[in-house]
Amino acid sequence: MRQLLLLCFTLMITLAQANFEKGVAFYQDKQYKKAISAFQQDWDSTQNSANLYNLGLSHLMLKQPEKALYYFEKTLKYDPNNTDAIYNASHLFSEMNEGSYWQHPYSWIGRFVFKFSSNTWSYLSLFFALLLGLSIFITLQPHQRSRKKIGQFGIVITFVFLATSTLAAKFSYEHFVATEFAYLPKTDIATFISPGKNPTEVKLELNQRYKVNQQQDDFLQIQLKTGERIWVAQKDVLSY
Template sequence: MKKLVTILVLFFNLAVFSQTQDQLFAEANTFYKEANYERALGVYLAIEEEGLVSSDLYFNLGNTYYKLNKVAPAIYYYEKALKLNPANEDARFNLAFAKRMTIDVIDELPKTVFQRFSANIIQKLSFDTWALIAVIASFLASFLFLMYHFSDATRKKLLYFNTTIIAVVVMLISVFFAFNNYKTVKKNRIAIIFAPKVEVKNAPTSSSDEVFELHEGTKVIILDELDNWKKIKIADGKVGWMNDEELKEI
């Protein structure tokens, strides 16, 4: 009886919490529509502090920071929205506009055929989505195989056999894409420069030589870390060290 009461109380609290978040989200959207961006930002951040993880929330935060001409936070939240949902085309479109506010112009290194395929196909969906497709394909393959096994008509058996093979192929491809996507996301630790200007060093010490400089809003990849220093790489392949207080990891 005590366990039942505990479960009921838990579900009640979750329902109230969800309702409160929905109300706050609607309130923040109203402030945004009224161009009261400071108040909208405060409410959106309050929702985030409650632990809500949502591509829509991050997208709205990016929009709000963009309206406030705060380039680094805008890019940061657009990137977070895309990390959760790579198919969020609105976030991708607005991110392109936000990047125009940055100072650094960095030419990307040429990509290999597989890198282009990964960016244009595999990374278009999250690894959770690819995993879901794999699970659905596996259930479909099992069902079609049973239909093949119990079917008496030759034409139907051929149809079920061929569709089973197709479902298995889709399952295997989806598993491969999910694994590749997961490995890419975990390997590439992306961060955004938040400091107005950063001197990137050739070693993790303040007295080391500057190799290049970056400005707020620029995206970097974290390669390594030592104490309060991060080893970073930018799109053109340049590598250096910077203080971890000057960037924010996505």
């Protein structure tokens, strides 16, 4: 049974690698639609952000700048410091919106936190929790006053790092599972005051990133530049 599971796992890895390699081959052969299909299949099975970047390049070659920009920015959700994705998103946005400048979806703090998975931050939290326990143990032992002060200092420092890494783990987890932004592939999108009810006449702009505040069923609440919040159907937008 164990050998069978190992064989299945190895087969899955091989198939995933095959999809990525097929995508690269199709892209180099200028068969961009086939490349998109292969990269999408590999993304679905591996969650490797390189596929998202390659999807952006493929859509760009098909002269689909809206989708290309979407995939370049989606790459940054999983790899926030990807310099190629940052450059292409910035350059493409400037071409599509003359006189406007692209801004990274995440602050420098977010880019640092989201660079690591929630599991990595959780392991760091465990490490600092152990250090905190050790510092408390040292402080409670009978010894010289100077050593006690060192132990107390250790408690403060490790507690700060423990709290920071714990919060980072929480934010990192929420970041990867939540839908944070929405792009509009077209302008004639229905908007609502509440999910699927009370239509509005609000016209949304193309090539703009909208912050998603919450999700309910198949609808997303997005925030406009004016601060107004409206609902759109998730199927009508590109979201990540």
